Amino acid sequence: MANRYKPLSHEAWQAEQAVIILAASRRLDWRRWPAARQVGYLCSFTGSLPVVEAHLGTGSVLAEFYRNCLHNRSYSEQQRCRKVLLALAYKRSELLWRPELSAALAALVQVYPQRCRELADWQPRSRNPFRQLESLVRHLFDQYGDLPTWVLNAWTANRLHDGINIADLTTHLGRGGALRTFHKLPVPLTRKLEHHLRQAPAGYTFLEALLYAQLAARNQLAWLGPVLDSRLGRRLSRDDEFYLRVVDFFAAAPMVDPNQFGPVCDWIHQKRRVGIGDEPAQPGFSLKGRSMAGVLAHTAKWHRQLVRARNNPDSRHPQETFASTWELLPVPNFTGGDKGQVRITQLGSYWELVEEGGALHHCVSSYLNSCQRGRCGIFSLTLNGVRTLTLEVLANRTIIQARGKYNRRLTDTEYVWVTRWAAEARLLVPKHLFAAAG
Structure with a gap:
């Protein structure tokens, strides 16, 4: 059979359609349309993402909104998104079309049914899109006007899933719920910790705000910078309570360089979880009975071992360890x-x-x-x-x-x-x- 009579595979058919659509889209300049018409055009699409992107233009603003707000959503969710985007279009909001805010708007649409006020009653008081987003979140979900500033900042900074679901937390707090009763908290909170957590600075992530609260509860806020720079500031861990006691250990020592806190925490982690030299890991390692001078000396000694290891590989650092590589993060040099x-x-x-x-x-x-x-x-x-x-x-x-x-x-x-x-x-x-x- 001649090749021209063979049926196309589904993948080949999709590629062919994409080429046809791309050619047609070049003759259609939706960028000149009013915002409401653009919303209608965006919400009219269904099908695979490559085909839709071919229509809208790969990398275009509308394609970014489709990917975050409409792709793989149910019919009811798509209709809800259409309603919200049209309302913003009629308000002449600067939130349309800002690709860096599309993920935040998608999250807003998901929790929109839990609003305490109607979007139609919202009036933007600034032309800055980030201030508009903060104002909109407050209007829709903050019934009592006491949402922590770091929660609102997470919306504008696009940090909606940084250790906690910020959208769900917003609706919970907006209805007057207590932070400590939020069912998706990664760690339990006391009333005292909740009080300090609400006072955390605006630009903090949830993890940074939690560390702020933990140190404030211990009257150790002077150590916030070194703690945020250490392994405590990277991710939540089951060892966090132990390392908070390390903060107390440092705070009780006279004339100690705060910049040594991070290296000491790295040495302790190595000792507890990996082992140093020929010694096995010591999960029960404690600072009880140790002096600050001794801890710093052990940390410095471990550091020197790491430096010498490059030229003197031995049983503690097998050759295969030095040959170790990994997949790089998708971050440009x-x-x-x-x-x-x-x-x-x-x-x-x-x-x-x-x-x-x-x-x-x-x-x-x-x-x-x-x-x-x-x-x-x-x-x-x-x-x-x-x-x-x-x-x-x-x-x-x-x-x-x-x-x-x-x-x-x-x-x-x-x-x-x-x-x-x-x-x-x-x-x-x-x-x-x-x-x-x-």
């Missing part, structure tokens, strides 16, 4: 300055981690397991070919650490380049990270 003298590059092997730690005298090589599991990526900033700064980026595209030689904070020059890279790569930057820049 950066080149800037005259003749590209500034570079930010992701490290992809254990050798590179050891070299980075040896050059800057810190313990970044201890991140081998986290890199292999895809929890984070380690980046090195070089100026004129010299390593000056190490950065940790979580899988959710948040920069959570920036450390130079001997764990120093970043300089003003490094701050400029890191913020420029973060803007280009669309990375989130917590406020505390650059608090001590310079």
Whole structure:
């Protein structure tokens, strides 16, 4: 049988339709239409995502809204989305069409049935789309006007699933529910912790707000910066209560450098979970009876072992460990300055981690397991070919650490380049990270 008579496979048919639709879409400029007509056009589509994107233009604003708000939604959800988007169009809201807010609007549509006020009664008081979003969330869900500012900020910062479902938490608190009774909390809360959690600064994630509350409850807020920079600030862990006692241990010691808190926590983690040298892991390890001088000496000794390991692999660091590589995070590297003298590059092997730690005298090589599991990526900033700064980026595209030689904070020059890279790569930057820049 001739090839022209063979039936097309479903995949080939989809590709053919996409080409036809793409050609037709080039003759249709929906960008010139009024917002309400664009909403109607967007909500008229069904079918596979590639075909719809061919209609709307791959990477276009409408395609982004379709992917987040309408794709794989039930009929009732699609109709609800149409209602909300049309209402925003009639309000001439700046929320349409901002691709960076499409995920937040999708979450808003999902919890829209739990609103306490009607969208028709909302009046935007600013042309800033982020302020409009905050105002809209307050209007729809904040019945008593006491939503914590960090919850509202999570909507505008697109951090709706950062350790907790912010949309569900918003509706729960908006109806007057207590934080400690929210059924999806990853940790139990006391009344005291809830009180301090509500007072956390606006730009904090849930994890940062929780650490703020835990330290405030212990009268240790002076240690918030070092704690946020340590492994406590990266993710919730069953060991958090233990490490909070490490904070008390540091606070009770006179004249101790707060920047040593993070390295000591890394040493303790290695000792409790992995083991150091020929010693097996010690899950029951405790600081009881230990002095601060002894703990710092053990931490420094472990660090020196990591540095020497590059040139002296032995039974504690088998050769296969040095050959370890992992899949890099989908975060672009950066080149800037005259003749590209500034570079930010992701490290992809254990050798590179050891070299980075040896050059800057810190313990970044201890991140081998986290890199292999895809929890984070380690980046090195070089100026004129010299390593000056190490950065940790979580899988959710948040920069959570920036450390130079001997764990120093970043300089003003490094701050400029890191913020420029973060803007280009669309990375989130917590406020505390650059608090001590310079």
